[in-house]
Amino acid sequence: MILPVTSEVGQNGHLVIGGNDVLKLREKYDTPLYILDIATIRNQCRSYRENFNFSDLDVGIIYAAKAFICTAMCELIAREGLGLDVSTGGELFIALASGFPAGRIYFHGNNKSVEEIQYGLKSKVGYFMVDNFSELETLGKLCQKNNIRQKIMLRINPGIKANTHEYMQTGKIGSKFGFSLHNNVALEEVKKAGQYKNLELTGIHAHIGSQIFNLSCYDKLIEVMLKFIKEVRDKLGVSITRINIGGGLGVKYIPEEKPPKIEDLARIVYDAVRKYQKKFDVSLDKLYLEPGRSIIGNAGVTLYKVGVVKKINGVKNYILIDGGMSDNIRPMLYQAKYDAYLANRMEDCKNTEDGMKKHYSIVGKHCESGDVIIDDIKLPPVSSGDFIVVAATGAFCYALSSNYNGQPKSAVVAVEDGKSWVWIKRQTYKDLVMGDVRLYEE
Numbered sequence: 001m002i003l004p005v006t007s008e009v010g011q012n013g014h015l016v017i018g019g020n021d022v023l024k025l026r027e028k029y030d031t032p033l034y035i036l037d038i039a040t041i042r043n044q045c046r047s048y049r050e051n052f053n054f055s056d057l058d059v060g061i062i063y064a065a066k067a068f069i070c071t072a073m074c075e076l077i078a079r080e081g082l083g084l085d086v087s088t089g090g091e092l093f094i095a096l097a098s099g100f101p102a103g104r105i106y107f108h109g110n111n112k113s114v115e116e117i118q119y120g121l122k123s124k125v126g127y128f129m130v131d132n133f134s135e136l137e138t139l140g141k142l143c144q145k146n147n148i149r150q151k152i153m154l155r156i157n158p159g160i161k162a163n164t165h166e167y168m169q170t171g172k173i174g175s176k177f178g179f180s181l182h183n184n185v186a187l188e189e190v191k192k193a194g195q196y197k198n199l200e201l202t203g204i205h206a207h208i209g210s211q212i213f214n215l216s217c218y219d220k221l222i223e224v225m226l227k228f229i230k231e232v233r234d235k236l237g238v239s240i241t242r243i244n245i246g247g248g249l250g251v252k253y254i255p256e257e258k259p260p261k262i263e264d265l266a267r268i269v270y271d272a273v274r275k276y277q278k279k280f281d282v283s284l285d286k287l288y289l290e291p292g293r294s295i296i297g298n299a300g301v302t303l304y305k306v307g308v309v310k311k312i313n314g315v316k317n318y319i320l321i322d323g324g325m326s327d328n329i330r331p332m333l334y335q336a337k338y339d340a341y342l343a344n345r346m347e348d349c350k351n352t353e354d355g356m357k358k359h360y361s362i363v364g365k366h367c368e369s370g371d372v373i374i375d376d377i378k379l380p381p382v383s384s385g386d387f388i389v390v391a392a393t394g395a396f397c398y399a400l401s402s403n404y405n406g407q408p409k410s411a412v413v414a415v416e417d418g419k420s421w422v423w424i425k426r427q428t429y430k431d432l433v434m435g436d437v438r439l440y441e442e
C-alpha cells in the first residue's frame with residue numbers, strides 16, 4: 001500500500017495513521033480532510049541528510065516549499081535542519097511568519113517584482129536565485145543604493161529534457177526558466193554579475209523537472225554544470241565552487257511504480273561529481289539539492305466521504321466524493337495517477353477476491369466532466385457513507401487547491417504518536433466572501 005510509514009489497520013478494520021483512527025479524525029475535523037504524517041516527513045528529511053553526508057563533499061538540503069507550505073511545515077523543516085526554497089513574496093511571508101531563519105532561505109522566482117526583491121533584501125534572505133538579466137540588474141542596483149551585500153546563485157537552463165510529464169520539465173531548451181547555456185547567454189550573465197560589486201556570486205543552479213524516475217539525467221546535469229564552471233573560469237577568470245541541482249526525485253503514486261530511492265540519487269550525484277570534477281579539472285566546495293515532492297508527497301493522504309454511488313449500466317460505476325478537483329487538480333492538470341482504499345473497510349480492500357471487486361471511477365462534486373481523481377480503480381463494492389482515502393496527496397494538492405464552485409478549502413491535520421492537531425484550518429463559507437466588496441462604492 002502507498003500510505004505514510006505509520007499506517008496500520010486497526011482491529012475495527014479502519015485505517016490508522018500516526019496512531020489515529022482516520023474515522024475518528026473525520027468525526028473531529030470533517031471531510032474532505034488532508035492528513036499529514038509527521039513521522040514520514042521527518043524520515044524523508046533525515047534520509048536526505050544521512051544519504052548525502054559525505055566526508056569529502058559538503059551537501060545542503062533545501063526543502064522546496066512549493067510542494068506544500070504553511071507555517072507549521074516551515075517550523076518542522078527548520079527543526080530538521082533543512083534550508084527553504086521560496087518562489088514568491090507570499091511564500092517568503094509564510095516562511096518568515098513561522099520564524100524560519102532568513103539566512104537559510106533561497107529566494108527563487110522567474111519574475112520577481114521590484115517589491116518582491118526589496119522584500120527579500122529587507123528580510124535578509126540568505127540567497128537570491130537569479131533567473132534573468134532584468135532581475136540581476138534590479139537586484140544589483142538596489143544593493144548598491146542601499147549598501148547591501150547579497151549572496152546570489154544564477155539559475156541556468158542546462159538544455160536537458162528530463163524523462164517526465166512535459167509540464168514538469170523545466171530544464172529543456174526553450175524553457176522559461178533561467179539563463180540559457182546556448183549563445184553564451186549564461187556566460188554573459190556571469191560577466192554581468194561581476195559588475196555589481198555588492199553581489200557575491202556563490203554558485204549556479206538548475207532544476208530539470210519533477211517526478212523523475214530515470215536518474216541518469218542527474219549525471220548529465222552535473223556534467224553540464226561543471227563544464228560550464230570550467231568555461232567560466234577559462235574565459236572569464238571567475239571561480240564558481242557551488243552548484244544547486246534542484247529537486248525532482250519521483251515518488252510512488254500507484255502500485256506499479258518503482259521510484260528510485262534517495263540513496264540511489266545520492267550515489268549517482270556523488271559519482272558524477274567525482275567524475276566530472278576530474279574531467280573538467282574543477283573543484284566544488286558545496287552542492288545543494290531542493291527536494292519538494294519526495295519530502296512531503298507520501299506523507300499525505302486525503303480522506304473523503306462517499307456521497308452517491310452512480311451506476312451507468314455497462315458503462316461506468318461512479319463513486320462521487322465530497323471534494324475533487326478543488327483539493328486535487330493534479331489528475332486534471334497532468335493526468336496524474338493515484339491509488340485509493342476504503343478507509344473504513346481496509347480488510348475488505350485486502351481480502352476481497354479480485355473477481356468480487358468492481359471497476360469504479362472516483363469523481364468529484366464539481367461542475368466539470370474532467371473532475372476525476374481516479375479514472376479506473378478496482379475496489380470491493382462501495383456504498384454511500386463509505387470513506388475513500390486517496391494516497392500520496394501530500395505534494396502539490398493543498399498547494400494547488402482552489403475555491404472552485406465556492407468549495408471552502410479543506411483542513412490540513414497533522415498526526416503523530418496518537419495525537420492530531422490542525423495545521424491549516426478548514427475554510428468556512430464566510431471566508432469565501434472575506435475579500436469581496438459591494439457592487440458600487442457607497
Ligand SMILES: Cc1ncc(COP(=O)(O)O)c(C=O)c1O
Pocket residue numbers: 064066067085108170207209210211246247248249290291292293294
Ligand atoms: C526550482 C525548483 N526547485 C525544486 C523543486 C522541487 O521539485 P520536486 O518537488 O520534484 O522535488 C521545484 C519544483 O518544481 C523547482 O521549481
